[in-house]
Amino acid sequence: MTDTTLRSVTVERTETGRFTAVNARGGTLDFGTSGGTEFTPVELLLAAIGGCTAADVDVATSRHAEPGRFTVTVTGDKVDDESGNRMTNLQVTFSVAFPEGEGGDRARAILPRAVKTSHDRLCTVSRTIEAGTPVTVTVEGS
Secondary structure, eight states: OOTTTOOOEEEEEEETTEEEEEETTSOEEEEESSSSSSOOHHHHHHHHHHHHHHHHHHHHHHTTOOOSEEEEEEEEEEEEETTEEEEEEEEEEEEEEOOSSHHHHHHHHHHHHHHHHIIIIIOHHHHHHHHTOOOOOOOOOO
16 A cells, blocks of 8 residues: 555544544544443444545535535444344435525436445445455554
């Protein structure tokens, strides 16, 4: 991999059940499992799916018209079965409204194609999940 393809985050424990992710640009995101209002790792996965495809679709449609509403909802079922803990039945739902007029008409016309293209080719997050990319885990000295 080259520097143009490598992506990374570092996750640091801040206290019991709470963590901070730091990206290479210095951005931070707090999350946890302690029952507070912060996002859980599973919710972050859902947000990553929704955010990735929303960004793709926004680029394609907003050049024609600024949406009056642009919401992406991602749902799924967390299960624990013979395969272990995982998410099933992942569903992405777009709710988008564009203004009346020529630009809005163009944006509405390309919306279904933009959603399909994001799902089939562009959204790195959902494409990675659907491809079933292996995850390698290592432990450094303690």
